[in-house]
Structure formats: C-alpha cells, structure tokens
Amino acid sequence: MRRLPLTLLAASLLLASGIASAANTTIPATAVKTAEQLRDKAMRDDTGYRIVTSLTTEVGPRLAGSEADQRGVDWAVAKFKALGFDKVYTEPVTYPKWVRRSEHGAIVSPFPQSMVLTALGYSPGTPRGGLTAQVVKFDSLDALKAADPATVKGRIVFVDYRMQRYRDGHDYGVGSPIRVQGPVVAQAKGAVGYLLRTAGTDPHSRTPNTGVTGFRDPAKAIPAAAISNPDADQLGRVLAYGKPVTVRLDLDCGIEGEYTGANVIGEVTGAKHPDQVVAIGGHLDSWDPGTGAIDDAAGVAIAMAAGKLIRDLPQRPDRTIRVIAFANEEMGLWGGRAYAGKHADEVAKFQLGTESDFGAGKVWRMSASVKPEARGAIEQIARVLAPLGVAYDAGRPGGGGSDLSQMHGKGMAALSLTQDGTKYFDWHHTAADTLDKIDPEELAQNVAVYAAFSYMAAQADGDFGSAPGAFAKDGAGE
Amino acid sequence: MRRLPLTLLAASLLLASGIASAANTTIPATAVKTAEQLRDKAMRDDTGYRIVTSLTTEVGPRLAGSEADQRGVDWAVAKFKALGFDKVYTEPVTYPKWVRRSEHGAIVSPFPQSMVLTALGYSPGTPRGGLTAQVVKFDSLDALKAADPATVKGRIVFVDYRMQRYRDGHDYGVGSPIRVQGPVVAQAKGAVGYLLRTAGTDPHSRTPNTGVTGFRDPAKAIPAAAISNPDADQLGRVLAYGKPVTVRLDLDCGIEGEYTGANVIGEVTGAKHPDQVVAIGGHLDSWDPGTGAIDDAAGVAIAMAAGKLIRDLPQRPDRTIRVIAFANEEMGLWGGRAYAGKHADEVAKFQLGTESDFGAGKVWRMSASVKPEARGAIEQIARVLAPLGVAYDAGRPGGGGSDLSQMHGKGMAALSLTQDGTKYFDWHHTAADTLDKIDPEELAQNVAVYAAFSYMAAQADGDFGSAPGAFAKDGAGE
Numbered sequence: 001m002r003r004l005p006l007t008l009l010a011a012s013l014l015l016a017s018g019i020a021s022a023a024n025t026t027i028p029a030t031a032v033k034t035a036e037q038l039r040d041k042a043m044r045d046d047t048g049y050r051i052v053t054s055l056t057t058e059v060g061p062r063l064a065g066s067e068a069d070q071r072g073v074d075w076a077v078a079k080f081k082a083l084g085f086d087k088v089y090t091e092p093v094t095y096p097k098w099v100r101r102s103e104h105g106a107i108v109s110p111f112p113q114s115m116v117l118t119a120l121g122y123s124p125g126t127p128r129g130g131l132t133a134q135v136v137k138f139d140s141l142d143a144l145k146a147a148d149p150a151t152v153k154g155r156i157v158f159v160d161y162r163m164q165r166y167r168d169g170h171d172y173g174v175g176s177p178i179r180v181q182g183p184v185v186a187q188a189k190g191a192v193g194y195l196l197r198t199a200g201t202d203p204h205s206r207t208p209n210t211g212v213t214g215f216r217d218p219a220k221a222i223p224a225a226a227i228s229n230p231d232a233d234q235l236g237r238v239l240a241y242g243k244p245v246t247v248r249l250d251l252d253c254g255i256e257g258e259y260t261g262a263n264v265i266g267e268v269t270g271a272k273h274p275d276q277v278v279a280i281g282g283h284l285d286s287w288d289p290g291t292g293a294i295d296d297a298a299g300v301a302i303a304m305a306a307g308k309l310i311r312d313l314p315q316r317p318d319r320t321i322r323v324i325a326f327a328n329e330e331m332g333l334w335g336g337r338a339y340a341g342k343h344a345d346e347v348a349k350f351q352l353g354t355e356s357d358f359g360a361g362k363v364w365r366m367s368a369s370v371k372p373e374a375r376g377a378i379e380q381i382a383r384v385l386a387p388l389g390v391a392y393d394a395g396r397p398g399g400g401g402s403d404l405s406q407m408h409g410k411g412m413a414a415l416s417l418t419q420d421g422t423k424y425f426d427w428h429h430t431a432a433d434t435l436d437k438i439d440p441e442e443l444a445q446n447v448a449v450y451a452a453f454s455y456m457a458a459q460a461d462g463d464f465g466s467a468p469g470a471f472a473k474d475g476a477g478e
Numbered sequence: 479m480r481r482l483p484l485t486l487l488a489a490s491l492l493l494a495s496g497i498a499s500a501a502n503t504t505i506p507a508t509a510v511k512t513a514e515q516l517r518d519k520a521m522r523d524d525t526g527y528r529i530v531t532s533l534t535t536e537v538g539p540r541l542a543g544s545e546a547d548q549r550g551v552d553w554a555v556a557k558f559k560a561l562g563f564d565k566v567y568t569e570p571v572t573y574p575k576w577v578r579r580s581e582h583g584a585i586v587s588p589f590p591q592s593m594v595l596t597a598l599g600y601s602p603g604t605p606r607g608g609l610t611a612q613v614v615k616f617d618s619l620d621a622l623k624a625a626d627p628a629t630v631k632g633r634i635v636f637v638d639y640r641m642q643r644y645r646d647g648h649d650y651g652v653g654s655p656i657r658v659q660g661p662v663v664a665q666a667k668g669a670v671g672y673l674l675r676t677a678g679t680d681p682h683s684r685t686p687n688t689g690v691t692g693f694r695d696p697a698k699a700i701p702a703a704a705i706s707n708p709d710a711d712q713l714g715r716v717l718a719y720g721k722p723v724t725v726r727l728d729l730d731c732g733i734e735g736e737y738t739g740a741n742v743i744g745e746v747t748g749a750k751h752p753d754q755v756v757a758i759g760g761h762l763d764s765w766d767p768g769t770g771a772i773d774d775a776a777g778v779a780i781a782m783a784a785g786k787l788i789r790d791l792p793q794r795p796d797r798t799i800r801v802i803a804f805a806n807e808e809m810g811l812w813g814g815r816a817y818a819g820k821h822a823d824e825v826a827k828f829q830l831g832t833e834s835d836f837g838a839g840k841v842w843r844m845s846a847s848v849k850p851e852a853r854g855a856i857e858q859i860a861r862v863l864a865p866l867g868v869a870y871d872a873g874r875p876g877g878g879g880s881d882l883s884q885m886h887g888k889g890m891a892a893l894s895l896t897q898d899g900t901k902y903f904d905w906h907h908t909a910a911d912t913l914d915k916i917d918p919e920e921l922a923q924n925v926a927v928y929a930a931f932s933y934m935a936a937q938a939d940g941d942f943g944s945a946p947g948a949f950a951k952d953g954a955g956e
Contacts, residue, residue, distance in 0.1 A: 053715070056712075057589060057712060057715045057716060058589045059589070059591075060585075060589060060590070060591030060592075060712075061591060061592065067590075068590075068591070107538075111535060111536050111537070111538060112538070112545075112546075113537075113538030113539060113546070113769070114538075114539065116909060203914060204910060204912075204914055204915065205683070205685075205910065206685050206767075206768070206908075206909035206910050206912070207683075207684050207685065229914070230910070230912035230913070230914050233912075233913065233914060234534075234535060234538075234769070234912070234913070237531070237535045237913075238535060288592075289684075290684070291591070291712070430684075431594060431684035432682060432683065432684050432708070434682075434684070434708040434711075434712070435708070435711065435712070435715075436681060436682055436707070436708050436711060437682065
C-alpha cells in the first residue's frame, strides 16, 4: 500500500523537480568560472579608460544635433569596428535641434555685477540686449507651485534649493524637478524668466550645471538658466538687503528645426541564440560645456569595453551582447525612446539589460527586475560581483538605466548597477565634466561588473522574464 | 682708591644701560596687556567678515579702471567713515586702463572643440574672427628661453607647467614668471600668441587663473591667455597624437587710454605722535572673473577691522594707525608704487608696516625687517601672537606685502605675516574667488594678528629702524 503511493510521491517529486528545473533560470558552472576570469581580467585591463580618453579627446563635447554629433557617431562606428565587434550599425533618431550660442547674466540693481549662468535645454533666447526684470525667490518647487500668480507675473523666478552630496545621488530627485518642471510652472504663472540655484553639489564651483527643461511647446517657454552655487549665494545675499533686485538675462539659444542623429550599435554575435540579446550601453551625446567624460563617455566606454572583453574570449557567448551608444539622452531620452519604439515587439528577445549613466564611480549595489524563477541566477551573478564590492539588494527593482529604462518599460528584464555618485553632481552637466574626473581603477571595476554580468546572462539556462509589459509592477515605463 | 673706580664703573654701567634703554625699542607692559585683550576680542568679533561680505556683495568684481573701480572707492570711503575712522581721504593713482570684453578659444584641428581660457592683463585683442595658428609646447620658461626662434616664429606658444599646492605658495615663484615673462619672451622670438597652463593649483577646475603679463610696450605685445588645468591636459593629449595642432584665440580686450583711480586711506589718529604711522592695508581692486574675496577684499577687511578695533579702545593709540586700500595692485602695483613715490620722503615716519594680500587663511609665520635694536620688540609681538598659532622666524626678512613692499623699498621697517596659502592658488584670479572661500574664523585670526601687532607698534618706546634705504640688505625694493 505504501509502495505505490511512495512511488507516486517520488514520481511527483521528480516531476516537480523537473518542472522547477525547467522554470528556474540558472547559470552553468563553466559560465560562472569564465565570468570570474573575465571579471579579474577586466580589473587589470585599461580598454575602458582608453575608450573614454579617445572619445573625450578626439570628439570632445557632443551636444545632440551639433556639428560634433556626427563626429561622435563616426567615432562610435569606427571604435566598435576597431574593437572587433561582429556587427556594427546605426539606427536613426530624430529630435528638435537646440543650439546654444552665448549666455550672459548680471545683477542690474541694486549692486550691478555679472553672474555666471548656463542656459537650460529648450530655453528660448532673450530679446537682443537681454531680458531685464525683477527677481522673486522661492525656496522650493512646492513654494513656487503654491505661489499666487500675481507675485510671479512679469518677474524672473529664482528657485533656491541647495542640493547635497549622497552616494546614491538621491537629492537629484529634488534638484531635477526644479530644473525640469520649475520653468514650466513659472511660465504658466506669468513669469518672464527662470533661474535656479544649480542642480549641483559643489558649493564652491562657478561652473553651473546645465540640463533640460520640461518645455514642450516653444510658444509656452521662457528664458531659463542655472546659476552657480556661489552666484546663488550672492543673489540671495543681495535679495536679503530687502530692496527690489533686478536681473538681466542675455541668452542666445533656442530650437532650430529638427535633426536626425543615430543610435550606434555594436554586437558580439551569439553562437547559439544570435537573436537573443543582452543589451548594455551608455549615451553618446553630452552637454556642451564639458567633454562629457562622466556623462556619459564613461558609460559608453564601460559597455564597449565589457563587450570587447567578451568578444576576446576563445568562443562567442551563447547569446548576443549588444552594446548601444544612444543618441540624445540629455534632452529627453530621444535615443532610448526611439530604440524602444522600434524594438518593443522584440522585447521577449531581450535577455537582460542595463545602461551605465551615472558616472565612473564604483558600482556598489545591484538590484534586478526579473521573473521570480530567475532570482537564483541573479544571486549567482551577485556572488561573482561581490568581490568587487557590489552588494545585492533583493528588495529593490532594477531600472535599466536611462535610455534602456524605455525597453524596461516595454517589458525587458533589467538590472540596476548603482555607481557611487557622491561627487557626480559636482561635475554633471558642467564645464568640469572632463577626463580628469575619472579614476581608471574605478572605471575598470565598472567594466568588470558589466563584462561578468553580461556574460553570465548570455550563458544562462533560461530567461529572466522579459515579455511585453512584464515589469509594470516595478514601475517600469513610468 | 677703589671708591672712585667703583663709582665710575657704576656710572658707566648706568650710562651703558641708559644708552641701551634708549636704543632698544620696547613695548610697555600696559600696551602688551591691551594688545592681548585686542587679540582675544578680535577672535570673537565678526567685523572683518562683515566688511569682506559688504565689499564683495555690494561692489562685486572690481577690475582696475572699470565702472566698478569708482564704486569700490566710494564704498571704501563710506566704510571707513561708518567704522568711525578719524580721517578718511584718497590719493590719485593713474595707470593704463585695460579692458576685457570677451574671450573664446578652440582647438581647430585635428580635434575641433572649445577651450576655456582667460585673457591676461595687458593682452591685446586678436583680429576680428580670431587668431589661428599652430601650437608649439614648452615644459618650462627656461625651455622657451632656450628655444630657437625658428621653432616659435608664427606659432602660438604653450607653456605647460603644473603648479602644486604648498602652504607658503612657493610654486607661484615658478608659475608667475611663466605668466608675466613668458609672453614677453615668446613675442621677442616671433610668436603670434601665448598660452599657459593656468598658474593655478586646482587640477580639476575649468576656471583658469588670469593675471598680469609683463607687456610694457603695446607695440610688442601678442594675445596671451591662460587655459584651465583640464584644458591644458586636453591640449597636451591632443599634441601627443603627434599631428600638427592648430588653435584659435578670439580675444576682445586691450588697453584703452589711461584711468585715474585712488588709494583710499583711513586713519585712527595717534594721540602722542599723530605724524608717526603704523601702515597696514590690502588692495581694493580685484580681477574681474570673481568677486575678489580672497584677493583682496580679505586684506582690506583684515586691515580695516584691525583699525576699527583699535579705534574702539578707550583711548587713541600713541601713533596713527593708517589703513590703506590700494588701487590697481593687480596690473603692476600701481597703487603701491604711487603711494611710495608720494611718501618716500616721509619714510622715517613709518613706524612699521605690512599689507595682507595672500587670502584669508590663518597667519602661521611672522618675520621682520627691523633694526637690530627693535628685535626685542618684535619678540614681544611674537609672544602675543604665539597663542594664535603664529611662529616667529627670526632668520627671515619681512617684506611688507605687495603694495607696501614699495614703501619697504624706500626704507620702511616691515613685517611679513604669512598666511596659509595651501588652497590660495586654487582660487586666485579665477571666477571661483568668491566669498564662500573665506572661513570667518580664519579671517578673525588675521584681524587679531593685525590688531595686536599694529597696536603694539603704535605704543612702542622707540622705533623699528625706518630710514631712507634702510633695508636694502634684506632685498627691499627689488
């Protein structure tokens, strides 16, 4: 009596085990070992640093739509080829072309003196001779939102929030909306111009952080700029005298039609499943005051170097490693949105993906948005990354980074590989975003992380759950 | 028999003692005690910080000869009066007026991109549309001096020396001649333009240090500018590709006739010897990119605040405390030279003097150029300053500071009160020279030093040896 049931029990256990084995994604031991070797090799390798040096030196600043945009695309195509990628191609990305020609600012009264400012993306220019108006200050975006329009109408709004340094950069969650939404709110209330204390964390630098605004309709846009922290201190001191303070903005910038650039893609073709891809990348464009070293030549270099290290293995990986250098991330994820728009139907073919776009500091945290049955594989990846100082946070979703967040929004399984951003906002979008801000050893650690995880994902038995709309519960696509 | 000789001996000893007493300058115990009280009060007092805030906020940048120059003079006159100085007056200073309107630079080939630069004082402008020429690099001023003119002719010279941080700032002894003499040497060899790696010590800042050149004859001057450390790194990297590197300078600047500004002087009148003066000061002008906080609103504030604290004592000091806010130090000690030219004949009336012009860091060393018989008084001063962290170096001469070095050259007894300049050249002559660089407590320590020494010098029994040409052996006047 017991035998049959026992046999049945064993059979059902075997069956369950078999089902589980089929459903749970795992990474073969040989692949884990190769990933460890890749990781260790990457830590001794300078391919990433040589790439970031090449891009920032030979192309320099790469404002989307500028003359340097095409040179950046040409550079990326040539670099992918020189690194030996199997397939190199571009996909067009069309967006409004915003240009910056000159920018000046000054306190006109009561204490005349120049101010250092930088126009924000999509800001229109001022009339020739400048825009002069009285300043009204708010301490927060909420205070501006709550303001009576009568106090704002005809004025230049100044939002004075001081961003602080954090490893995870979370204060950008306050600073960024002040730059993006603030100008829109101010315009709607009748302001004639907009200034913010720079969304930057260096209290002593005179190089303010530029960045995009939320202006969508040029008919509803006002001149908008960021002033440096010392300039904001000064404007605050001048306002504290209690007299009316008049400021002049003289910006020559604005939208000039459309431009078609390109996402540049290099692939290491998978041996078994060439149509299944691990997608990594960075963005090729940068803001114009600096050379876009940390934002985001570093991300491009990290992903390219990781792909190159996998390409140099004796055998091609099972799945394709796709490295994407995105167009025009800075002015609204244009490259990422175009990419996701074009490839949404193929989302189930995207094994796993993430983009590097938070500088060149060491990766200290990994999180993932994957199906439950792939958590074990993520833990396998985490164990390989742990010696690099990367902690796995199983309680957080993965976001996929900036442009690839758009594919994640379509249902791509995604990691977040969080870099140390303590000083990121000291340099982000400023003239100080130059090569000297990158530590070659920290960059190599990033390459090691990307090479190891990408290879393991490419070799996995099973998938990570990519499917149309799969990760809406993680906030993907928001 | 013995009596007479003993009496004679006693008499001669008394006489010797009397002569020594007359010859050795000493500071009465009551004055020492008052100086200690002044010192301690100054450490708790914010007068200096309020002055430096007022000047940098209400006047802002104060380029000599600019519209702000007169506002600076007006500010100083009003501030001296508001602080209760007994006598406030100006003395005219005439100098060439140099103006800066705009400045741009770029690498034209092989890798086109903008460069951040700042035109140097007395640089002429470039032709409209800019000056484009190939770059030739030298690692030092000596290498440029040794160069065959054929390698320089028709080129833009680039001298690439990287200044390092030191507490005493001694690397400016290398960097400053590269900026001052370098353009003159390059012009003489046929160069058409001149660039230096900024004479600044922040390796990461894009705000280059401006400063004066040694151009004296406008007919023998070429466009000259400093590029920031990251820009110099970049230019060096581009040159390292081994291809010809072409750069464009587009400077709109130059000399526009003469200007007459003013030294502004405030005095706390001596009760016993009003014609004998302790001379302290700073310079009122600044370079234009920043607000001249550390250079030299701090020096003006330190001297003004020291004078104010002495003025607030129950009784006026024995000698006059003369606080001088000098005109146009930056473009060649014009205020200091005019002052020394006018007052050379009165040099013996200058009890002791020194100027503060090395920022707002704590004073850590004192040295003096005084007659041997005043060394004891200097030691008395040193004992009062010792609790502030000031070490007396008896083996070094005193220089009198920047403008007052000129009176020292005429024979004025002088101190050097050396400030901690570790970060001074991070900010000196840059856009980053703003109020946030000043620590109020360190500024207060400076005021304490100046108040205590000035008061003790004013109360001394005896002088410090000022006389025409007295300190030529210390290098004064060189």
